[in-house]
Amino acid sequence: MDIFDRLKATAAADWASYVEHDFVRQMGDGSLPQAAFRAYLVQDYLFLIQFARAYALAAYKSRTLADMRAAKAGLSAILDLEMDLHVRLCGRWGLSPEQLEAAPEHQATVAYTRFVLDCGVSGDLLDLHVALSPCIVGYAEIGARLAGELGPALDDHPYRDWIGEYAGQAYQQVARDARRHLDALAARAMTEARFSELAALFGQASKLEADFWQMGLDMPRA
Numbered sequence: 001m002d003i004f005d006r007l008k009a010t011a012a013a014d015w016a017s018y019v020e021h022d023f024v025r026q027m028g029d030g031s032l033p034q035a036a037f038r039a040y041l042v043q044d045y046l047f048l049i050q051f052a053r054a055y056a057l058a059a060y061k062s063r064t065l066a067d068m069r070a071a072k073a074g075l076s077a078i079l080d081l082e083m084d085l086h087v088r089l090c091g092r093w094g095l096s097p098e099q100l101e102a103a104p105e106h107q108a109t110v111a112y113t114r115f116v117l118d119c120g121v122s123g124d125l126l127d128l129h130v131a132l133s134p135c136i137v138g139y140a141e142i143g144a145r146l147a148g149e150l151g152p153a154l155d156d157h158p159y160r161d162w163i164g165e166y167a168g169q170a171y172q173q174v175a176r177d178a179r180r181h182l183d184a185l186a187a188r189a190m191t192e193a194r195f196s197e198l199a200a201l202f203g204q205a206s207k208l209e210a211d212f213w214q215m216g217l218d219m220p221r222a
C-alpha cells in the first residue's frame with residue numbers, strides 16, 4: 001500500500017464524493033448536458049493557470065534538484081502540452097481563446113486552487129504534493145474507469161476526447177509518476193504523527209474537486 005492508497009482509504013467518503021460525482025456518472029453515460037460540460041471546460045482553463053503556479057511554488061519549496069526537476073516537469077506539462085490540448089478541446093466545443101481569457105473565476109475554482117496554493121505556502125513540499133495528488137491521480141482513475149466501462153462504445157461517445165485523454169497511456173503515466181514521487185517524499189519527510197494532518201488535507205482537496213464538478217452541473221442553470 002503506497003502513501004496515496006493510505007490517504008485514499010482514510011478519506012474514503014470524500015474521495016468517493018469526487019470520483020463518483022454525478023457529473024462523472026453523467027459524463028460516462030453521455031447524459032451530461034453540453035452546457036454543463038462547456039461551463040466546466042471554461043473553469044478548467046482558469047484552474048490550469050493556477051495549477052501552473054502551484055508547480056512553480058513546488059520548485060520554490062524544493063530542497064533537492066530531483067524535487068525541483070519534478071516541479072519543472074509538472075509546470076512544463078501544463079505550459080507546453082496541457083494548455084494547448086485544452087484550448088483545442090474548448091475550440092471543438094465552440095469556445096474561443098478570447099472567451100476563455102475573459103471568463104471570471106467561479107468561487108469553486110478560487111476555493112480549490114487557492115487552497116492548494118496555501119497548502120504549499122503555509123506547509124512544506126509534502127503538504128503541497130498531498131494537496132495536488134487527488135487532482136492528478138483522480139482524473140487518471142476516472143478516465144480509466146469510464147473508458148473501461150464503455151469499451152468500444154467510447155469511439156462514438158459525446159465525451160470521448162476528455163475520457164480518451166485521461167484514460168490514455170500518456171496521462172496514466174503522469175499519474176503513476178506523481179504517485180511514485182509522493183511516496184518517495186513521504187518516505188523522506190513523513191512521520192506517523194503527521195499522517196492524520198495530511199489525510200485531512202487530502203480529504204479537503206477531494207471535497208473541493210467534488211465542488212468543482214458540482215459547479216459544472218449548477219452553472220448553466222444559475
Ligand SMILES: Cc1ncc(C[n+]2csc(CCO)c2C)c(N)n1
Pocket residue numbers: 044047048051074077078082135136139174209212
Ligand atoms: C479540476 C481539475 N482537476 C484535475 C485536473 C487534472 N489535471 C490537473 S493538472 C493537470 C496537468 C497535468 O500535468 C491535469 C490534467 C483538471 N484538469 N481539472
